[in-house]
Structure formats: C-alpha cells, structure tokens
C-alpha cells in the first residue's frame with residue numbers, strides 16, 4: 543500500500559497474528575494471519591482448495607473465534623462488539639445463501655424495516671436493487687426452496703446492497719451464475735458499495751483481475767502474499783495456483 547492510498551483510505555479491519563485450530567490441540571487451519579482492510583478496498587483471497595479461505599471469512603464474520611490473535615473492527619476488538627451488531631457491519635454472503643423461510647421480498651425488506659424506512663421507501667429500494675441486478679418481479683414472492691443456488695446468490699447480493707455494510711465478505715459469490723450475470727454483479731457491486739470494503743474468495747481469476755485492487759494469497763493456512771492488483775503477475779499466479787491445486791490433489795489421493 544503506498545502513501546497516497548493510506549492518506550485517503552481509512553482502516554476498518556485489522557487482524558493481528560490470528561490463528562485457528564479446528565479443536566484444541568489439532569492442526570491449524572489458519573496460522574499467524576495479519577493484515578489490514580481499508581475502506582473501499584476490493585480484496586480477492588486466492589489459494590488452492592483447502593487453503594483456509596472459507597475458514598478466514600467465517601472468522602471475520604465471527605462464525606468461529608480465533609484460537610489465538612486478535613481481530614479489530616475500527617479499532618474495537620471483535621469480542622467487545624455484540625455479535626448481531628458486528629454482523630450488520632461485517633456481512634457474509636456464503637456460497638449457498640439461505641433465506642431462513644422468508645420470501646425474497648421479506649428478506650430484502652426486513653433490514654429496511656429495522657432501519658425505520660417507510661413503506662414507500664422500501665418499495666423504491668426493492669425496485670432499485672431488482673433493476674440493478676435484473677431480478678424479475680416474480681421472484682419476490684418465492685422462498686428459498688423455489689430458487690436455484692445462483693438465484694439465491696443474486697438475492698443475497700441484493701440484500702447486501704440494501705444493508706450497505708462496512709465490510710462485505712463474499713464466498714465465491716458468483717460460482718453458480720453464468721458469465722454474463724457474474725460480470726453484471728461485479729459491476730453493480732463496484733458501483734453501488736461506495737465506501738464499503740469488499741473481501742471476496744474467488745476461483746475465477748479473470749473476474750478477480752477485473753474487480754479487485756488487492757490480492758491476498760493463502761496456502762496451507764498461511765498468508766503468503768498481500769499485493770496490489772498492479773503488483774500481481776497474473777500469469778504467474780495462475781500457474782502457481784494450478785501447481786498448488788495439483789499438489790493438494792496428490793496429497794489427498
């Protein structure tokens with residue numbers, strides 16, 4: 543990160559030597575991870591299967607707790623922040639989002655009801671995000687079981703646009719979407735989440751290259767590099783990933 547960047551960007555999240563073990567005494571899934579996230583960052587976490595990418599996002603969403611080390615949201619230690627409040631500010635869109643029995647309309651409207659928006663404001667915002675993401679009106683009355691995984695991913699992203707968290711965590715957000723929709727989603731996210739930092743796990747390097755301004759490379763639970771998108775040699779990264787995937791496949795077979 544150069545001096546100009548740090549002058550204009552504000553630190554929102556900080557990890558200090560964070561490690562995670564699945565259980566007491568077991569092998570580490572993440573080891574000594576330290577990095578900062580700044581407002582408006584567009585970060586992609588890349589690494590082979592089993593590197594710990596999802597485990598890291600789950601830690602950041604407080605679905606698990608570090609075995610050691612500390613995480614801070616705007617200089618406040620995670621443990622000091624009520625979990626519901628934290629998850630409103632650091633929102634996770636998992637690979638297979640759930641609507642918890644709600645219709646799409648209710649899932650999108652609920653955060654606005656909590657904010658005290660009027661019925662008219664809610665209708666306007668729902669219309670706006672539906673148009674932005676090309677969500678057809680007939681989806682609004684559907685529940686989770688009536689939606690494909692890709693459709694649920696789109697609804698979860700629409701929900702993020704409505705909530706406008708400080709940090710949005712995306713776990714392969716477009717894995718079930720076709721290429722055209724993926725590009726559209728990424729464009730909308732870039733345009734509509736001003737001031738929000740995005741931390742995304744993504745296997746599609748072309749999408750990462752188009753969308754992110756920073757790349758964290760994770761392997762065997764360790765953060766091996768943290769570079770700006772300009773510093774990344776994408777062809778080398780692609781090759782490193784292929785080799786690491788092949789090695790992991792060998793170890794598992």
Ligand SMILES: Nc1ncnc2c1ncn2[C@@H]1O[C@H](COP(=O)(O)OP(=O)(O)OP(=O)(O)O)[C@@H](O)[C@H]1O
Nearest residue numbers: 564565571589590591592593594595596597598743
């Ligand atoms: N609750 C758990 N208990 C034990 N091991 C776990 C647990 N969760 C994940 N793991 C292991 O931790 C390692 C990291 O898993 P994780 O899902 O974070 O990797 P990943 O980089 O997201 O992989 P992928 O790209 O395949 O989704 C894997 O070896 C996985 O088997």
